Amino acid sequence: MRFTAIRWLLGIRAFTFKLSLQVKLILSFVFVIFIPVVLFSWYTLNEEYASAMKELTETNENVLEVEKINIDNNIELMRWTGQLALSNREMNNYLQIEQFQDTAYVLHIKKDVVNSFQYFLFNNPRIANVRLFTDNIYVNEIWPVILQESRIQDKPWHDEVMKQSGVPWWEIQENVALTGAPSEPSQNEPFMTYLQEFKYADNVTHNGILEISMKLSNFFSQTFDSVQDMNSQLIVVARGGRVFSLKESPVFEQHSAEQLINSVKLTSNTDIETVRFKVNGQSYLAFQSYIPSIDVHLINMVSLAETMEGINHSRVRYIVLILLLVAFLVLLSYSMQAMILRRLKALRESMQQVRSGNFNVEMPPITGTDEVGELAFHYRMLILKINELIQEQAARHAAGKEAELRALKNQIDSHFLFNTLENVKMLAEIEGQYLISDIMTSLGGMMRYSMEWKRDYVMLSDEIQQVQHYVAVMNIRYDGRLDLRLLIAPECIKQESLKMSLQPAVENSIKHGMSRMHSSDGKLVITISAVRRDQACVIEITDSGCGIPEEKLDLVNRMLRMEESAYQEVRQLFVRKDNQESNGIGLRNVDQRLVMSYGAEYGIQIESQEGSYTRIIMTLPYRVMGGRMDIYD
Structure with a gap:
């Protein structure tokens, strides 16, 4: 795969070499403009898509949140209604009687207790029914609130309610009408029912079941509201996968709510989760949330057909604009470059004549x-x-x-x-x-x-021999008062050195050391040592002269690598002050040669202690001439 890509790139390169300069310029001009335009269009389309999806997500998540708030309010209302029903003392006493009561007591319960329940229903229109089903055989039925439990024992949810031991149970029922109910209208639409077992005073023995009903269209008000976004629809998924929604919604024109729900993996996450999927090429976005208190999944199903259609229209507009721009750029580039290349062609013809050897060619009038x-x-x-x-x-x-x-x-x-x-x-x-x-x-x-001087590099031993000759000659002048001592490590004998790099240092030591001699015997001891330190060879030339004052030593070190103009100014100050050529020009030249040969990390450094010594430290890369590291002729 890698070699195929390389061959492909080489083929493109060979093809471009064959193109004329004008074609290359046109292509480069087009690509320089075309690529940014394409990238900008791609970025703009992505931003437009992201913005549309973000706005769509925020809107539909808000719809889902509003519906959840409505559901919470309805849950609280039905729970509060249940507490009110079970907390009525006279009602509890009546449900727990242990013998048949006379007609007057029954009428009292109907007039004073049951009618108050019905009055409460009239003031809470969302509550459809409040029923107390009891298994107490001594209780007379008072329609439509107090009924015998035998009427609901065949309901599929009866056993589940009994298993809860007093914990509320929520059930969506397709029909809450009771068989044999006197003059009760047929109620075929779905209801959300609140079911709770209640017990005798011992809080152990079963007494009956409380049922509170609310129409599903009231409980899920946003779900069954016909006035909402044409591209989204709320769906309620109950136990067993039962689906409840507004079937007339435009979202379900191509696919039913059951078909769409089958494409969504329901989760038990109470936070809002987003799922994007396709059904027969149609894109949908589902926002789902689980409501554990009533054990239902609430899903906001959104059709992306209109959104994708708008994005596709924008994409087509951008493509058309890009094609028009490319055509315009090609024409503009061709006309401009034709004028430029006309003069370049004249230059090319003149250069061809020069190549043939005619240097007296007449220049074109460009x-x-x-x-x-x-x-x-x-x-x-x-x-x-x-x-x-x-x-x-x-x-x-x-x-x-x-x-x-x-x-x-x-x-x-x-x-x-x-x-x-x-x-x-x-x-x-x-x-x-x-x-x-x-x-x-x-x-x-x-x-x-x-x-x-056949070459610039010599062995350190050659440099030391030259220094020995130099000290021997200088001892004639100083009556043998120069004492040269050598401490050269064996591995440094063949160290590569710049020719004539040690003598200027020794000459500097003799010149300044002998001019201000302070020893009692009048001798100047010059010690040359060389050792290897890691990948460097360090050569030290130490004299026992009077040393350099501390304030002057720093300036002397800086003078080694000053710019030439600054060095000449400082040098003149030394000459006027000391009335002598004590400018260190020899050491500066050696340092510059070392830097040019080996790099800025190598060179000369001067140490001194006034009245004691002066030491010139020369650092070189460790290289053995004639050894394994470097071979020299």
Whole structure:
């Protein structure tokens, strides 16, 4: 798969190489505008869709919340009605009588107790029925409130109510009419019924069942309200999967409520959950919530047909606008680039003549202050510069020949100087002037080392030998008061070093150490040590001179890597103050060479304690010449 993608990309690249510049410019111009427009349109459509869905979700969730509030209110009303019915003392006494009562007592119960119940019903029109079904054989039925329990013992919910032991049970009944009820109208629409067992005074023995009924259209008022959104409809799913809703709703024109509910996985979550699904290509959005107190699922079913149709119309509009924009961009790009490429073609023809070797080509009359005009101007200057360089190269070739002759002459002169020093050395040995002979040996070694500069990198041992020669020569001037001590770790003998990097440091130590000598014997001890520290080689040149004052030491360290202009200003201050060339230019040059060769983390650092010592610390990357790490010719 990966190689297929690579071959595909290479094929596209090869195809684009074959296209003309004008086609490439048109395509690039179109894509530069087209891609942002497409991305913006895609983003706008997504935002429009997200905004529509967010508004749709908020609206329908609010509808569901309002219905839940209505349901809670109706539950409280029916519970309160049940408490009122069971808390009536005279009613309880009548239901718990233990013998038949006379007619006067029965009439009293009907007039004073039962009629108050009916008065309560008249003031609460949402309550359809309040019935007390008792199994007490001594109780006379007082229609329509006090009835014998035998009338409901065949109801499917009777046993469930008995199992609750006084806890309310909610049941949706298709018909609450009682068989054999005198002059009771047929009630075929569904009812939500509140059912609760009540007991005798011992709170153990069963006495009867309280039934409170409310029409389902009143209990779920939003669900059965015909004045609502045409694209949404509330659905109630009771036990056993029974579905109750407003069947005339436009949402159910293509699919019934039962078909839609079968596509929704009902949950027991009391919070609102959102489910999106399709039935035969039609998109729906379902907002569901479970109401455990009455054991029903409340679902707000939303048809997305109208919403998706609006989004599709917007998508078509954007596509048409994008196509028109692309066509306009192609025409505009073609007309603009035709003018630009006309001048570029003239430049190309001129460059072809230059490629064939004709540097006296006549430049095309291309003018203008834009990029093409500027390119033509620079091209004209380039041709003139090439002609100048050809002339300079011819002159430089002649000068090179002359320089080779001078270099050969200088080589002959240096050999003559070395031979002369050897003759003086041999003459000093014959005459017994062994000190002069040693001086000539050291001086000859220094001159040969410095003049034979074949490469910039040498072994540390070579640098130390050069320092030894230098100290031997300087001891003639200082009457042997220079004491050179070496502490070189074996692994650092072949350490790569820049040529002529140690002598300036030693020279600096001698110059400043001997100028202000403070030791009792007048000797200056110079110690050179070299150790390996991880991947670095640290070389320290320490002298026992007078040291550097603390306020001056910081400035001297900063001078090593100052900008050239700032360094020259500070150097002049030192010259005027000390009246001497104590500017550290040798150390600065060595530090700059180290930085250019190895990087800014390497170089020179100076430490000192006034009246005690001065130490020059040189840090190099650990590299062994001729070893495994680096091989040098």
